[in-house]
Amino acid sequence: MIYLDHAATTPLHPEARRAMEPFLAGEYGNPSSLHAAGQEARRALDEARDGIAAALGARAEEVIFTSGGTEANNLALTGVFLAERPGRPHLVTVATEHHAILDTCRFLETLGAEITLLPVDSDGFVDPDDLRRALTPRTALVSVMHANNEIGTVAPLAEISAITRAAGVPLHTDAVQTVGSLPLRLADNGPDLISLSAHKFYGPKGVGALIVRRGVRLRPVLHGGGQERGRRAGTENVAGLVGMARALELALADREGEATRQAALRDRLIRGVLAAVPGAMLNGHPTRRLPNNVNLAIAGVEAEMLLLNLDLAGICASAGSACAAGSLEPSHVVMALGRSPELVSGSLRLSLGRSTTAEELDVVIEQLAGLVHRLRRRAGGSARADAPSPVARRPSPVSK
Ligand SMILES: Cc1ncc(COP(=O)(O)O)c(C=O)c1O
DSSP: OEEOBTTTOOOOOHHHHHHHHHHHTTOOOOTTOOSHHHHHHHHHHHHHHHHHHHHTTOOGGGEEEESSHHHHHHHHHHHHHHHHTTTOOEEEEETTSOHHHHHHHHHHHTTTOEEEEEOOOTTSOOOHHHHHHHOOTTEEEEEOOSBOTTTOBBOOHHHHHHHHHHHTOOEEEEOTTTTTTSOOOSTTTOOSEEEEEGGGTTSOTTOEEEEEOTTOOOOOSSOSSOTGGGTSOSOOOHHHHHHHHHHHHHHHHTHHHHHHHHHHHHHHHHHHHHHHSTTEEEOSOSSSBOTTEEEEEETTSOHHHHHHHHHHTTEEOBSSOTTTTTTTOOOHHHHHTTOOHHHHHTEEEEEOOTTOOHHHHHHHHHHHHHHHHHHHHHTTSOSSOOOOOOOOOOOSOEEO
16 A cells, blocks of 8 residues: 555554553553542653643643644634634634634634635735735734645745734644644744644644643633643543654654655655646645645546545545545635636645655556546546646635
């Protein structure tokens, strides 16, 4: 099997699993218990918190453990909105965000939130002037993802946070795709809130964190016990959190080397497919993208058909975000780039990982080229691509 869906999830690192094992067996104490077994779990949890905080340039008390990226995003938006809503019910985000942001915004609208959804250009970037214009004295929070999970475009967060800081508005970033692979810190004037998820950096599924800068007001969403300093109730997933901290430590140990290696493989794959598949186009920016992300728009084929056939050939890929897959909905991200409907439905994501090799990618290029040729022939067209539709830029900000 050739696994090229690391943006959906990554395998658990064996050393992260080893770190978790004691807490899945003998060490089963509840970290809130005062006895020795509880205190052993508390100590492990504190260590995990210190590790995550140090990795993100934050203080231990700025880390809120969650059940993953979805919960972290829900807590960031809902928590700030509930804390600020009497005077500042306005939130600003971007059309290409993950559904965990967009659907939370839609929900918050039912509670009276005013949402501005910024458009992106044909590479997936927000125009900083659009952001400046969107901010008002009623704005409680801006949320801009660090890198897009479908097309890999990396946002210029330093420029964006300079704008939000000047306006006195906190900035949240969904960094689920970048923690462990790109540098990001709360310190050094980074974003004020950061969402992360362990299973994207070779940690276990179902654990993550929201980092919240001291001073940012946040109302809890989960109520019950006083865990996480009263900001997120519920007995902590000790084994999972220990595994997350270990996985992040391992990811950061060779982050730069691995990012450079994967970026070279990424570029080899992009060059190979563009050369072998007539009419294929790259979605997202050619260089300012995640080191492991390739997203291709292929005219004249349905990505669904490509995925099914690639799967039969032992190649795991994706048509967009895993969470949206299965719904048969066209990708809202590729659509926001201004691509034609044909190119939206022919968009395929291949995301590389630590185990990916050049040999695997050469197999994928060959298989994909043959498959596209056959599918186009079967569809009654010629093996040559029709002229790809031009990319149009969205005319004006969509605000709702
Ligand atoms: C950008 C982004 N945000 C949020 C999530 C959700 O994270 P989790 O799977 O931990 O709930 C994902 C997962 O696909 C993602 O890619």
